[in-house]
Amino acid sequence: MSRLIILGGGGHGRVVADTARRTGRWEHILFLDDAPDRTRAESDFAVLGTCKDLDQVLRPGDECIVAIGDNGQRRAMLDQVDQRAVPLAVIVDPSASVSADASLGPGTVILPQCAVNIGAELGRGCIVNTGASVDHDCRLGDCIHVAPGAHLGGDVSVGDLSWIGIGASIRHGIRVGARVMIGAGAAVVSNVATGSTVVGVPARPLES
Numbered sequence: 001m002s003r004l005i006i007l008g009g010g011g012h013g014r015v016v017a018d019t020a021r022r023t024g025r026w027e028h029i030l031f032l033d034d035a036p037d038r039t040r041a042e043s044d045f046a047v048l049g050t051c052k053d054l055d056q057v058l059r060p061g062d063e064c065i066v067a068i069g070d071n072g073q074r075r076a077m078l079d080q081v082d083q084r085a086v087p088l089a090v091i092v093d094p095s096a097s098v099s100a101d102a103s104l105g106p107g108t109v110i111l112p113q114c115a116v117n118i119g120a121e122l123g124r125g126c127i128v129n130t131g132a133s134v135d136h137d138c139r140l141g142d143c144i145h146v147a148p149g150a151h152l153g154g155d156v157s158v159g160d161l162s163w164i165g166i167g168a169s170i171r172h173g174i175r176v177g178a179r180v181m182i183g184a185g186a187a188v189v190s191n192v193a194t195g196s197t198v199v200g201v202p203a204r205p206l207e208s
């Protein structure tokens, strides 16, 4: 009996569960969630317990996915799953287009209506959210979130833990460092330094 255990039952977790259900790969899709109010997740899927219950819940053959939108928290939880040597699923919505010559790291999800084109390489635990695109030869590190409707031109690189905000666009060939936040709707036309936040058209550093 194939089972997918989803860690994180918030809005993003429910979208991931819905995508997993559409793939038809798992007979059972189950949540672990730390939030005291789990009613939304429980209305659609069974919640077995909190993330601390992982060891008790796991059965041989289970696969896991970490569905926490925050990049740092997702990486921390992925590390915990890795310590238990549980297979991390890769989930691609049936409506998404992913090139046979793209690579997706363990724990990465590609949500509805996305495109990931030839030669793209995505690391561990990435999220390509609804309607986003990652074009040819892009290289994304680990635990990056490409928010809904964001678009990366060809040959863009993005460092670990960066967040590409909703509706942002990144010109082809741009280098984005690690732990970068690109604001909603930004147009990124020059390289972005590690750790910075940029907003606007064209994107400029957000003064703190």
Ligand SMILES: CC(C)(COP(=O)(O)OP(=O)(O)OC[C@H]1O[C@@H](n2cnc3c(N)ncnc32)[C@H](O)[C@@H]1OP(=O)(O)O)[C@@H](O)C(=O)NCCC(=O)NCCS
Residues within 6 Å of the ligand: 129, 147, 148, 164, 165, 166, 181, 182, 183, 184, 185, 186, 197, 198, 199, 200, 206
């Ligand atoms: C860039 C961002 C991280 C800044 O958040 P923040 O540090 O809390 O900043 P604030 O909301 O306090 O705004 C600070 C200033 O930046 C401006 N600003 C914030 N986000 C902006 C954006 N995306 N584009 C242009 N200006 C922006 C604000 O208007 C404000 O300007 P002011 O000081 O002149 O009033 C955030 O606004 C953002 O765009 N996040 C993306 C979220 C996202 O994509 N979510 C998708 C969920 S799946």
